[in-house]
Amino acid sequence: MDTGFIIEKFILVAVIFGISLVIAMYSTYAERKVAAYLQDRLGPDRAGPFGILQPLADGLKMFMKEEIIPTTSSKWLFIAGPGLALLCACIGTAVIPWGSPMLIGDKIVPLQVSDINVGVLYIFGVVSLGVYGVMIGGWASNNKYSLLSAIRAASQNISYEIAMGLSIIALLLMTNTLSLKEIVDQQHGWHWNVLYQPLGFLIFMVCSFAETNRAPFDLPECETELIGGYHTEYSSMKLGFYLFAEYINMFVSSAVMATLYFGGYNYPGMDYMATLLGPTWAPLFGTAILFAKIFFFIFFFMWVRWTIPRFRYDQLMNLGWKGLIPLAIANIIITGVVIAIIEKF
Amino acid sequence: MSTQVFYFVATLSIIFSLMVIFAKNPIHSVLYLILTFFTFTVHYVLLNAQFLAVVNFIVYMGAIMVLFLFVLMLLNLNNETEPSKSPLIKIIGVIAGCCLVVTLVGSFKAASINSPLILKNQGLGLVENLGKELFGPFLLPFELSSLLLLAAMVGAVLLSKRDEVEA
Numbered sequence: 001m002d003t004g005f006i007i008e009k010f011i012l013v014a015v016i017f018g019i020s021l022v023i024a025m026y027s028t029y030a031e032r033k034v035a036a037y038l039q040d041r042l043g044p045d046r047a048g049p050f051g052i053l054q055p056l057a058d059g060l061k062m063f064m065k066e067e068i069i070p071t072t073s074s075k076w077l078f079i080a081g082p083g084l085a086l087l088c089a090c091i092g093t094a095v096i097p098w099g100s101p102m103l104i105g106d107k108i109v110p111l112q113v114s115d116i117n118v119g120v121l122y123i124f125g126v127v128s129l130g131v132y133g134v135m136i137g138g139w140a141s142n143n144k145y146s147l148l149s150a151i152r153a154a155s156q157n158i159s160y161e162i163a164m165g166l167s168i169i170a171l172l173l174m175t176n177t178l179s180l181k182e183i184v185d186q187q188h189g190w191h192w193n194v195l196y197q198p199l200g201f202l203i204f205m206v207c208s209f210a211e212t213n214r215a216p217f218d219l220p221e222c223e224t225e226l227i228g229g230y231h232t233e234y235s236s237m238k239l240g241f242y243l244f245a246e247y248i249n250m251f252v253s254s255a256v257m258a259t260l261y262f263g264g265y266n267y268p269g270m271d272y273m274a275t276l277l278g279p280t281w282a283p284l285f286g287t288a289i290l291f292a293k294i295f296f297f298i299f300f301f302m303w304v305r306w307t308i309p310r311f312r313y314d315q316l317m318n319l320g321w322k323g324l325i326p327l328a329i330a331n332i333i334i335t336g337v338v339i340a341i342i343e344k345f
Numbered sequence: 346m347s348t349q350v351f352y353f354v355a356t357l358s359i360i361f362s363l364m365v366i367f368a369k370n371p372i373h374s375v376l377y378l379i380l381t382f383f384t385f386t387v388h389y390v391l392l393n394a395q396f397l398a399v400v401n402f403i404v405y406m407g408a409i410m411v412l413f414l415f416v417l418m419l420l421n422l423n424n425e426t427e428p429s430k431s432p433l434i435k436i437i438g439v440i441a442g443c444c445l446v447v448t449l450v451g452s453f454k455a456a457s458i459n460s461p462l463i464l465k466n467q468g469l470g471l472v473e474n475l476g477k478e479l480f481g482p483f484l485l486p487f488e489l490s491s492l493l494l495l496a497a498m499v500g501a502v503l504l505s506k507r508d509e510v511e512a
Contacts, residue, residue: 074370077376116395117395117471117472118395118396118399118472121396121399121400121403122399124403125399125402125403125406125407127407128403128406128407128408128411129402129406129407131411132379132411132414135411135414135415135418136376139372139414139418147418150418151415151418151419154411154412154414154415154418155415157411158408158411158412158415161407161408178472
């Protein structure tokens, strides 16, 4: 392990971390603007032109607020909860290929922190770990509404993880690999997985809404029933961490959807652009395309939030267990049969 | 390098598993157990068994322990509600523990430590090789164990169904 390698990875991690935070920051702004647009309002427009400085003002407000730790809470876990939520949200970006290898100077640098050969499962593991931040925070608050919310989050995540895993299995039957890099490379030239796995993508997307606790599945934050949900007792930057984690989760799951099903950094006419721009700038263009796809999915998350009302809890469970899981299993069987038939002839 | 990492992580495993037993609060116990499982994941990575590592991560840390935590949070066990154990049960526990220690020491003595197990195929823990092993030579045991799991699942569903009818 030479120092050049470590420096290269360190810079890449720092850049990705910075970008995730900035995107999470401006997602809060975008959310309010999209909500305003859908409801025929103006949205935030005071701080800076078009309210563009609003996230900075919000961040400053979060930092300056008084920090309250309830006396009856269990203090260490109360602090650990939001930290864990943010940590789990951030580490998911490590295996996503952000672009094809890029030529810097005379060195070819892969735009991916780590191409482990179980990348898909790693993402899945990080997602399943994400619920601990909510559970620990909700329990440590020593508030019955927070506890109820934590329990809701746990059962919701467990239920939808199953359907999510099953929808990924159908995809893996086709790709024959667990490495995200290889999955993206296979989709080169319009072989986007969504064209072969439309049902799998639909199931995966619905499950990502549930895993990120976004409307219409934001039952853990259902304010009409649970005050504020698991972060009722939180104030100041700890609350900020929870809100930030939600937006980073949204960013990461958008990136995963774009990578697994929408070709990642592939785009039509990629080979032509590669000859036109050269090996240094063409990968960056691909990265920009990937981010355009991610932004579309983030917009889609917001679009759905301000269009569809929240589910009732029994409806959520019914959809997960009686709707998505059987559908995902049927999808696996159909995919398997079709692959067997194609290989036969 | 990897030997030092092993000793560091192994120490952590032992410390965390002791904390599981010594923690007063059952929720804290479960959280320490999660940390213990995390150190196991690191052990698997050190053994180059990446698939096992990530499966341990998903299944044990991500699913089973969430359910443990879930149940404990629902039960809301406090120090006051913990049932006091009679001396007889404590004595039985001590005797059972001693028996376990004797068995463990005996089996370690019997095992030949001088001839460590060396993997013939270093990449056995990778997904591809593991899958070929499971679906090749070990197909029958693999399918049988999956049947067993299916039976357990059907049983669990049946139990919860019957409650509903009676109520």
